Amino acid sequence: MNIAVGTNNKAKVSAVENCWTFGNVKSFQTESGVKDQPFGHEETMQGAINRAKYAAKSYEGAAGIGLEGGVAETANGLYICNWGALYVPGYKEPFTASGASIRLPEELAEPLRNGAELGPIMEQFSKQKNIRQNEGAVGFFTNGRISRARMFEHIVELLIGQWEYAKMH
Numbered sequence: 001m002n003i004a005v006g007t008n009n010k011a012k013v014s015a016v017e018n019c020w021t022f023g024n025v026k027s028f029q030t031e032s033g034v035k036d037q038p039f040g041h042e043e044t045m046q047g048a049i050n051r052a053k054y055a056a057k058s059y060e061g062a063a064g065i066g067l068e069g070g071v072a073e074t075a076n077g078l079y080i081c082n083w084g085a086l087y088v089p090g091y092k093e094p095f096t097a098s099g100a101s102i103r104l105p106e107e108l109a110e111p112l113r114n115g116a117e118l119g120p121i122m123e124q125f126s127k128q129k130n131i132r133q134n135e136g137a138v139g140f141f142t143n144g145r146i147s148r149a150r151m152f153e154h155i156v157e158l159l160i161g162q163w164e165y166a167k168m169h
């Protein structure tokens, strides 16, 4: 089965390419239907679900996958949060999974709480252009141990694994 990815972001597309062994992988710039910077788990998850749904519609007969990055408030500070959704033809509900979460430094958290987007803030902070398509905030703040692509790979595996489990039951 082929799959449509709901983004052209290189970190996200490469995560799907590395994990999807069932057919072709094509990427489509899709709407997320949520804010450019989702706030909270619910909104971030919804963005992933919308991207998966719209992507699947763009590629006849294919599955659709959406990956979305957001931030979530906790009693212990603001964390990045990441969600994925997989639509497979024949299944009514999407498979969903969340990924790694780390705390952001307070000097980045404050502007985000006031409505800023993480991408531009990270470019400024890291002095790296397009960090969102490369190591990402997660890579930057973990000394390069977990890149954004690897973090999304984990989510893609969790999605594929749930589909495989569903096929067997």
Ligand SMILES: O=P(O)(O)OP(=O)(O)OP(=O)(O)OC[C@H]1O[C@@H](n2cnc3c(O)ncnc32)[C@H](O)[C@@H]1O
Binding pocket: 006, 007, 008, 009, 012, 036, 037, 038, 067, 068, 069, 070, 080, 117, 118, 119, 120, 122, 131, 132, 133, 135, 136, 137, 138, 139, 148
């Ligand atoms: O083209 P799309 O798929 O939208 O890719 P994106 O990089 O904008 O990714 P998201 O919309 O999922 O992420 C929401 C926002 O958070 C930023 N962001 C999320 N994770 C990040 C990371 O690890 N490093 C830098 N920016 C990140 C991102 O650039 C956006 O401003």
Ligand SMILES: [Mg+2]
Binding pocket: 036
């Ligand atoms: Mg975006």
